Amino acid sequence: MKKLSIICFSGDFDKAVAAFTLASGSAAVNYEVNMFFTFWGLNLLKSRRGRTFSGKGLAARGFGYLQGGLKNVPMSRLNFTGASPKIMRRLMKKRNVATLEELIDASKALRVGFYACEMSMNILGLSKDDFDPYVQEVIGVSKFLEISEGGETLFI
DSSP states (O other): OOEEEEEEOOOOHHHHHHHHHHHHHHHHTTOEEEEEEOGGGGGGGBSSOSOOOOSSSHHHHHHHHHHOOGGGOOOSSOOGGGHHHHHHHHHHHHTTOOOHHHHHHHHHHTTOEEEEEHHHHHHHTOOGGGBOTTOOEEEOHHHHHHHHTTSEEEEO
16 A cells, blocks of 8 residues: 655645645545644644643643634745635635535545654644544654654645
8 A cells, every 4th residue: 555644744724725735635546645844734633623721831822822722823925914815715615616524524434644743842832632533643743753664745
């Protein structure tokens, strides 16, 4: 079986769309796909989709609020104070292109593995309870290397 592993470092809307398009598309043609979410990429998996003070400690809670969950992910360029992702979502629906949320749901339905980075979670004061219950496991880099062994790896 072919295998694709995607490291999601960015929490940017356009990069997340690319990551989940690759994940769901690859899984649809029978690739084994695993995604490792680290640092700002963890924001894509938060169970609370709006701005909340998540995390342990003042600095972590501040970062949690500023990241804002899936509904507040910015564009990597030309964000226009948050308007661009909203415009993109409308354009995607209008043109019958799967939205970010639909791509995430498709990835889940196609059994893409979702893994959260233990080190990043520790830094940001987060626990597994802060994330979508679909996240299979909280792991470190060495475990992700085992999971991804023998396949292609992309860093987005």
